[in-house]
Amino acid sequence: MRSLSVIWAIFVKDLRVEWRNRETLAPMCVFGLLVVFLFNFAFETAHEETLRLLPGLLWIAFAFSGILAFNRSFAAERENACLEGMLLAPIDPSAIFVGKLLANLVFLGVTEAVIVFAAAVWYNFSFLPSLGDFALILFFGTLGYAALGTIFGGVAANTRMREVMLPVLQFPVAFWVLILGMDATSDALRGAARGDIARGVLRVAGVSLIYAVVSFLLFEYVLEE
Amino acid sequence: MPADAASAKPILELRGVSKYYGDLVALRHVELRVEPGDAVLLYGPNGAGKTTLLRTMAALSRPTEGEVLFNGEDIHRNAGLSKARVGFVSHTTFLYGELTGRENLRFAGTLFGLRDLERKIDRALDLFAVRERASEPVRGLSRGLQQRVSLARAFLHDPDFLLLDEPFTGLDAAAVESLETILRRLPSERKAIIFSNHDFEQGVALSRRLVALERGRLRYDGPLSLAPLESLGIAPAGKSQA
Numbered sequence: 001m002r003s004l005s006v007i008w009a010i011f012v013k014d015l016r017v018e019w020r021n022r023e024t025l026a027p028m029c030v031f032g033l034l035v036v037f038l039f040n041f042a043f044e045t046a047h048e049e050t051l052r053l054l055p056g057l058l059w060i061a062f063a064f065s066g067i068l069a070f071n072r073s074f075a076a077e078r079e080n081a082c083l084e085g086m087l088l089a090p091i092d093p094s095a096i097f098v099g100k101l102l103a104n105l106v107f108l109g110v111t112e113a114v115i116v117f118a119a120a121v122w123y124n125f126s127f128l129p130s131l132g133d134f135a136l137i138l139f140f141g142t143l144g145y146a147a148l149g150t151i152f153g154g155v156a157a158n159t160r161m162r163e164v165m166l167p168v169l170q171f172p173v174a175f176w177v178l179i180l181g182m183d184a185t186s187d188a189l190r191g192a193a194r195g196d197i198a199r200g201v202l203r204v205a206g207v208s209l210i211y212a213v214v215s216f217l218l219f220e221y222v223l224e225e
Numbered sequence: 226m227p228a229d230a231a232s233a234k235p236i237l238e239l240r241g242v243s244k245y246y247g248d249l250v251a252l253r254h255v256e257l258r259v260e261p262g263d264a265v266l267l268y269g270p271n272g273a274g275k276t277t278l279l280r281t282m283a284a285l286s287r288p289t290e291g292e293v294l295f296n297g298e299d300i301h302r303n304a305g306l307s308k309a310r311v312g313f314v315s316h317t318t319f320l321y322g323e324l325t326g327r328e329n330l331r332f333a334g335t336l337f338g339l340r341d342l343e344r345k346i347d348r349a350l351d352l353f354a355v356r357e358r359a360s361e362p363v364r365g366l367s368r369g370l371q372q373r374v375s376l377a378r379a380f381l382h383d384p385d386f387l388l389l390d391e392p393f394t395g396l397d398a399a400a401v402e403s404l405e406t407i408l409r410r411l412p413s414e415r416k417a418i419i420f421s422n423h424d425f426e427q428g429v430a431l432s433r434r435l436v437a438l439e440r441g442r443l444r445y446d447g448p449l450s451l452a453p454l455e456s457l458g459i460a461p462a463g464k465s466q467a
Contacts, residue, residue, distance in 0.1 A: 002338050005335060005338075006335065006336055006338075009332055009335040009336065013321070013324070013332050016323070016324065016328070017321055017323045017324065020323040020324075020362070021323050076321065076323075079321075079322065080317045080318045080319060080320050080321070080322070081315065081317035081318075081319055082319055082320070082321055084285055084315070084317075084319065085319025085320075085333070085378075086336060087285060088283060088285065088308060088311070088313050088319070089308060089333065089336035089337050090304070090305035090306070090308040090309040090336075090337065090338070091305075091336050224287065
């Protein structure tokens with residue numbers, strides 16, 4: 001029970017800090033919108049080509065926007081050594097991971113909603129027919145990606161070139177969740193057979209859960225000096 | 226070490242603690258025992274290892290060699306129990322600039338699992354006369370007021386053992402007097418304090434024991450009255466080291 005209250009306190013604290021300084025969500029959304037906007041100009045596509053390009057475009061936008069969130073997630077903790085302040089308390093370090101992961105999920109979720117809406121408008125594409133499957137793929141894919149981002153954000157926070165270090169660490173490891181996410185999204189958006197879509201969702205969920213569990217278990221070591 | 230130290234049960238004990246950062250030796254084979262009611266001044270020039278020593282005792286840093294025992298148990302093996310009883314004030318405030326002082330304390334209190342939290346927050350804020358400004362975001366407070374909130378944070382869970390790294394930094398005269406009064410009172414409540422302070426005279430007035438460090442080595446550990454100040458490179462009264 002105490003761990004839950006600690007996780008909740010960290011989650012609410014992160015949201016409150018973001019609400020007051022607006023340093024994470026706004027840049028994430030603007031960055032995601034820019035990616036969608038630039039792709040729109042780069043590839044003036046017919047509807048069939050849109051269907052081919054859209055999954056990749058969306059996941060690239062999510063991935064790059066996410067990097068901003070993960071960098072900011074620990075930037076606030078670095079200031080005034082607040083992370084150390086948390087470590088002075090008798091708490092399980094993994095509670096810090098879960099609290100920050102939840103906050104990152106909220107930031108990514110909001111950004112993804114904005115990006116998907118913008119993509120729907122600019123590419124004149126309706127996500128409604130596949131919304132359920134697409135939402136499931138997004139949820140699991142985001143979970144895995146955010147879990148990696150949270151742990152690598154913690155690693156990068158202790159390095160000098162942290163803004164550069166985070167994507168260098170994150171992208172090679174997140175490769176699988178991004179590729180499987182694109183693949184599953186492609187199946188869902190083009191209305192593939194139910195079995196194919198279900199397999200895609202399961203693959204994304206499986207990889208993401210592995211990433212989440214491993215990140216959870218290793219986070220304690222990231223906090224060590 | 227004080228004469229009667231060997232017989233008393235230490236609240237904290239360092240056994241052969243060394244700390245290396247690559248080739249840099251921050252602490253070298255430090256042996257230290259702190260008992261309840263001890264008031265220890267940690268003194269030394271810049272880079273002597275004071276902050277590293279305090280961080281090691283707060284379980285924020287693992288020694289490269291040796292062990293740190295809290296009530297006889299390894300501080301890292303039983304970190305929860307020791308952390309619940311230690312209060313730490315650092316050069317940095319551990320405060321979130323976007324949150325108010327009260328919100329910062331509420332957050333810290335939740336992490337410590339404190340009951341009756343609002344009353345404890347009020348008490349800690351009153352202790353450092355910062356309650357009136359507690360509803361303002363910390364970022365907007367002066368360094369001195371931030372230091373008071375930071376001190377309130379360290380005292381919030383009523384710790385038995387206080388580690389204070391330059392606790393007077395930024396405080397105005399009234400706050401200094403208030404903190405001095407508190408630090409004088411704590412040993413009588415069987416609470417142990419270790420604090421570093423660049424103003425040696427002020428430190429002397431608040432402690433009975435001196436631990437002098439130089440380049441990570443323990444140069445002296447004993448009663449202040451017996452400390453060989455000149456050989457430790459500590460200037461006599463009126464010429465305290467900066």
